Amino acid sequence: MTRKTALAFAALLALAAAAQADTLAAVKKRGLLICGSNPGLAGFGLPDGQGHWAGFDVDFCRAIAAAIFGDAGTVKFVPLAAKDRFQALRSGKIDVLASNTTWTLSRETGQDLLFTGITYYDGQGFLVSNKLGVSSALELSGTSICVQQSTTSELNLADFFQVNSMSYKPLAFATADDAIKAYDSGKCQAYTGDASDLYAGRMALADPDANIVLPEIISKEPLGLVVRQGDDRWFNIVKWVSFALINAEELGVTSKNVDEKAKSESPDIKRLLGFEGNFGEKMGLDTDWAYRAIKLVGNYGEIFERNLGENSPLKIKRGMNALWAKGGLLYAPPVR
Numbered sequence: 001m002t003r004k005t006a007l008a009f010a011a012l013l014a015l016a017a018a019a020q021a022d023t024l025a026a027v028k029k030r031g032l033l034i035c036g037s038n039p040g041l042a043g044f045g046l047p048d049g050q051g052h053w054a055g056f057d058v059d060f061c062r063a064i065a066a067a068i069f070g071d072a073g074t075v076k077f078v079p080l081a082a083k084d085r086f087q088a089l090r091s092g093k094i095d096v097l098a099s100n101t102t103w104t105l106s107r108e109t110g111q112d113l114l115f116t117g118i119t120y121y122d123g124q125g126f127l128v129s130n131k132l133g134v135s136s137a138l139e140l141s142g143t144s145i146c147v148q149q150s151t152t153s154e155l156n157l158a159d160f161f162q163v164n165s166m167s168y169k170p171l172a173f174a175t176a177d178d179a180i181k182a183y184d185s186g187k188c189q190a191y192t193g194d195a196s197d198l199y200a201g202r203m204a205l206a207d208p209d210a211n212i213v214l215p216e217i218i219s220k221e222p223l224g225l226v227v228r229q230g231d232d233r234w235f236n237i238v239k240w241v242s243f244a245l246i247n248a249e250e251l252g253v254t255s256k257n258v259d260e261k262a263k264s265e266s267p268d269i270k271r272l273l274g275f276e277g278n279f280g281e282k283m284g285l286d287t288d289w290a291y292r293a294i295k296l297v298g299n300y301g302e303i304f305e306r307n308l309g310e311n312s313p314l315k316i317k318r319g320m321n322a323l324w325a326k327g328g329l330l331y332a333p334p335v336r
Contacts, residue, residue: 023095023227023234024068024284032074035061036094039079040177042200043307043314044100053077056307057098060119060225060242063293063303064096067241067285072296081174083150086111089228096238097226100194102152107226115224116239121320121329122194123217124156127202130210132189137216141166144188146179148172153193156219180204194221199314237283244290246332247272248299250323255298258291271335279335290335300330 027033037045037057045055062072078094089097090112100122101107103115126137126145134140137160147153149172161168171188173179180201183191191201198213205211225242227235248254251269253261262273270276273294274287281287297303301323308316322328 021228021231021234023231024237027068027095031069032076033061033065033068033096034076034078034094035064036080036085036088036097036099037061037077038099038176039081040175041100041197042203043196043312043316044200045077045098047077047079054307056120056303057100057225059297059303059307060245061096061098063245063297064238064241066292066296067237067244067289070286070292070296081150082148083174086113086226089113089226092228095227095234100196100223101226102194103222103224104152108229112229113226114229114235115226116235117242117332118222118224118329119242120196120223122196122221122223124153124192124219124221125195125198125217126214127183127191127193127198127211128189128214130212135214137214137218138164138166140168140190142168143190144169144171146171146173146183146188146191148176148179148193149174151193152219152221157192160218176201177204194223196308196314196316199316203313233284237285240283240335241290241293243332244272244293244335245297245300245303246323246330247335248290248294249301250325250332253294253299254302255295258295262291268334268336277336
């Protein structure tokens with residue numbers, strides 16, 4: 001093979017790879033977004049008896065569908081165990097992973113994946129029974145601890161006990177639901193997971209009030225949506241839909257007032273809602289992509305409050321997930 005032929009062949013391979021990587025085109029042709037989700041985490045992703053999915057992560061998928069199709073219902077949710085979620089994404093079984101997944105270096109560089117930003121700032125903690133008589137995670141030496149396998153929780157658990165020179169007996173389960181059930185049945189003395197998971201799991205216990213979440217947070221768990229590497233346009237779409245929902249809250253644009261706000265002379269709002277600039281076109285979307293997502297799903301604050309907030313069953317405070325201007329870490333680049 002001559003050098004010229006080799007270069008031409010390489011160019012053809014690159015074009016073929018690019019074509020295969022066009023997730024937006026595949027989603028539009030299918031007429032449906034396929035979203036991988038946690039099948040059993042209240043507040044984040046959970047189907048009811050009729051198969052209707054609800055939750056914080058679920059709503060981000062609905063917002064992506066709304067931005068693409070103008071219909072938040074054009075989503076198929078695929079339930080995935082933690083051990084299966086990355087392979088499902090890499091193989092093309094799903095278009096985006098929205099499954100309370102922690103952003104780490106090895107998950108991007110070792111698995112050819114990309115996190116599109118942080119949608120929820122979390123950290124790992126411990127749930128124990130009041131009967132255990134402890135008030136700190138530093139008193140858990142020698143205990144048995146239930147944990148979900150194939151998660152950062154397993155690794156953080158080992159690190160915490162090693163650093164503090166304590167012994168423990170880990171009991172790993174395939175799903176968070178299995179782990180919390182084992183804890184509730186007395187198979188272990190504590191349950192560990194992300195703090196959001198602890199509050200959700202506590203609700204499922206036979207006697208929630210007989211259990212407490214210990215005060216220590218032993219890790220950083222930045223949770224976000226995940227896509228495959230090699231498709232920059234799709235990466236940008238998923239990323240900027242999330243950013244648009246955060247910017248909408250900061251600008252006071254909600255699902256209820258978005259039509260009124262559309263009349264605003266604010267340059268920031270005009271750009272966000274598609275009345276100035278051609279930002280949607282550059283991503284392969286219509287100009288009103290963000291308007292659709294906000295109108296049909298809500299801004300970040302609305303999504304948080306109905307699924308996780310103090311008026312929801314979980315009653316989680318915004319804390320780190322408050323806007324940066326209100327003492328939190330939530331911040332999105334501007335649409336401009």
